[in-house]
Amino acid sequence: MVSQVLMSSSLEYYANPSSTHMMGLEIEQLINEARISISNLLGVNSSELIFTSGATESNNLAIFGVIRALQNNNRRLHVITTKIEHPSVIRCIEFLNDQGVDVTYLPVDCNGMVNIESLKEAIKENTALVSIMQVNNETGAIQPIEDIGNLLKNYPHIYFHVDGVQGFGKIAISLEYVDLYTISAHKIGGPKGMGLLMKKGHVNISPIMFGGNQEFGIRPGTTNITGVLSMQEAIKIAVNQQEERLNSLTMIYKRVYSVLHNIDGLHINSPSPGLGSPHILNFSYTATSSAIFLSILAKKGIIASSQSACSSKGSKESRVLMAICNDQAIASSSIRLSFHESITDEDIDRLIEALEQTVILIKTKKVFSFLADKSLEEQNIYS
Ligand code: PLP
Numbered sequence: 501m502v503s504q505v506l507m508s509s510s511l512e513y514y515a516n517p518s519s520t521h522m523m524g525l526e527i528e529q530l531i532n533e534a535r536i537s538i539s540n541l542l543g544v545n546s547s548e549l550i551f552t553s554g555a556t557e558s559n560n561l562a563i564f565g566v567i568r569a570l571q572n573n574n575r576r577l578h579v580i581t582t583k584i585e586h587p588s589v590i591r592c593i594e595f596l597n598d599q600g601v602d603v604t605y606l607p608v609d610c611n612g613m614v615n616i617e618s619l620k621e622a623i624k625e626n627t628a629l630v631s632i633m634q635v636n637n638e639t640g641a642i643q644p645i646e647d648i649g650n651l652l653k654n655y656p657h658i659y660f661h662v663d664g665v666q667g668f669g670k671i672a673i674s675l676e677y678v679d680l681y682t683i684s685a686h687k688i689g690g691p692k693g694m695g696l697l698m699k700k701g702h703v704n705i706s707p708i709m710f711g712g713n714q715e716f717g718i719r720p721g722t723t724n725i726t727g728v729l730s731m732q733e734a735i736k737i738a739v740n741q742q743e744e745r746l747n748s749l750t751m752i753y754k755r756v757y758s759v760l761h762n763i764d765g766l767h768i769n770s771p772s773p774g775l776g777s778p779h780i781l782n783f784s785y786t787a788t789s790s791a792i793f794l795s796i797l798a799k800k801g802i803i804a805s806s807q808s809a810c811s812s813k814g815s816k817e818s819r820v821l822m823a824i825c826n827d828q829a830i831a832s833s834s835i836r837l838s839f840h841e842s843i844t845d846e847d848i849d850r851l852i853e854a855l856e857q858t859v860i861l862i863k864t865k866k867v868f869s870f871l872a873d874k875s876l877e878e879q880n881i882y883s
Contacts, residue, residue, distance in 0.1 A: 502691075502737070505730045505733045506691055506726060506730040509725060509730065513725045516722055517530075517723045518712065530725065530729065535551075538696070541736060542681075542735075543675060544698055548699055548700055549698055550696060550697045550698075550719050551694075551695075551696050551719065551724070551727070551728055552695045553695065554685070554692070555588060556588040557695065557719075558683070559589050560708060561697050561705065561719065562631070562705070563579075564706075565699075565705030566680070567601060567628065567629065568705070569706040575626060577601050577626055577627075577629075578601070578624050579630075580604045580627060580629070580631070581593050581606070581631045582605065582608060583607060584636050584638075584639075585633055586633065586663055589633070606619060612641030612824045613644070616644065616648065620651060623658070627655070633667075634663065634665075635670070635671060636666065636820065637780070638780070638807055638818060639769050640777040640779065640780030641824075642671055642775070642776055646677065648660065648677075649678055652677065659679040659703055661679065661682070662681050662682070664681050664683055666687065669688040669742055669745065670779055675698060678700075683698070685727065685731035685735075688734045688737075689737065689738070690734030690735070691730045693727065694728070694730070745841045749778035749839055749841050750778040752839045752841075754773045754778075756848065757781060760781070760855070763856070763859055765785065765786070765787060766784070766785050769784060769834060778839070780838050780839075781838075781839070782837070783834070783837075784821070784830040784831075785859060785862065789832060789833055790833050792862075792867060793833065794835065795871055796867065796870065796871065797835075799871065800854040800858070801854070802854045802855075804837050805838070806818065817831040817832040818832075
């Protein structure tokens with residue numbers, strides 16, 4: 501279990517793995533073994549894994565690393581991405597754009613999917629990097645990574661980066677045609693503040709932080725032994741149980757989807773069952789804002805969100821949904837349910853009841869009296 505590895509390793513392994521004393525060497529050996537075991541699970545070489553502090557860092561390292569390594573010869577470079585990437589990708593690319601790198605933001609269709617033809621048309625002679633996520637974190641849309649990889653095989657000068665944070669462990673992926681792949685440990689039951697970047701041997705990147713020689717001189721800093729060992733355990737479980745997890749999540753998704761589908765005035769922003777990742781179900785009920793819908797759900801004991809945690813503060817409407825449907829009412833009333841495979845039939849019953857009651861409260865204009873009443877409802881929920 502991840503929590504056991506987390507506890508025992510933080511108690512036992514306190515030496516610095518870069519130290520040359522016996523305890524340091526022992527820990528370095530554990531890190532080497534973890535690297536080999538993770539690389540076997542991912543089907544890559546152990547020298548192709550860089551441990552990082554999470555997906556934000558991995559995405560920054562992939563994007564800035566590739567561009568900085570190529571910028572040495574002063575050639576103007578071009579990057580292709582989509583309009584619906586996570587902020588940890590979009591913000592890097594916006595920054596590069598400000599610094600003189602050309603950028604194409606590919607549009608997506610009403611299912612949130614990129615069109616291969618539009619990618620093909622966007623490719624230029626100076627395109628250096630294509631960065632496209634595996635699964636969208638707001639809607640669960642799955643991108644055709646294999647088709648994109650196959651297309652990019654014809655352009656050996658272009659590196660293909662995939663943010664796999666929401667897909668890894670849920671949706672199968674072959675890393676055969678992917679040059680750089682980002683994983684975050686906490687999205688697969690591992691610890692927060694831990695991740696990795698898979699970087700194929702032929703890809704040159706420059707470091708974006710400077711210091712020690714850890715992680716092949718690309719990512720300095722004392723290696724997080726507790727994080728590495730716990731992430732190794734989480735990856736092992738995620739890979740071994742992927743199919744089982746997908747089946748359980750699909751059943752949950754189908755049940756909730758069919759209820760939402762029948763609610764008048766409710767717009768489902770996620771793909772139909774079987775077309776998207778079944779752990780994210782996003783909908784909009786335009787009669788009220790996301791904030792009010794979420795407050796009612798919270799009072800009923802259901803914790804959901806509206807956008808990604810990295811964009812939710814300070815932004816009223818979802819940038820991702822605007823790119824998908826270009827409808828402000830939908831983009832500012834979105835609710836994002838995320839499911840864990842362990843949730844029970846009773847949990848789903850409770851969720852469905854809460855969703856139906858929330859819609860009734862909104863329709864009957866009883867929201868404010870409900871939210872103001874702190875007596876009975878809250879006691880029932882939290883007792
Ligand atoms: N990419 C995607 C698609 C995400 O959903 C997230 C986090 O939710 C990240 C990147 C950032 O991950 P981390 O929290 O490990 O930095």
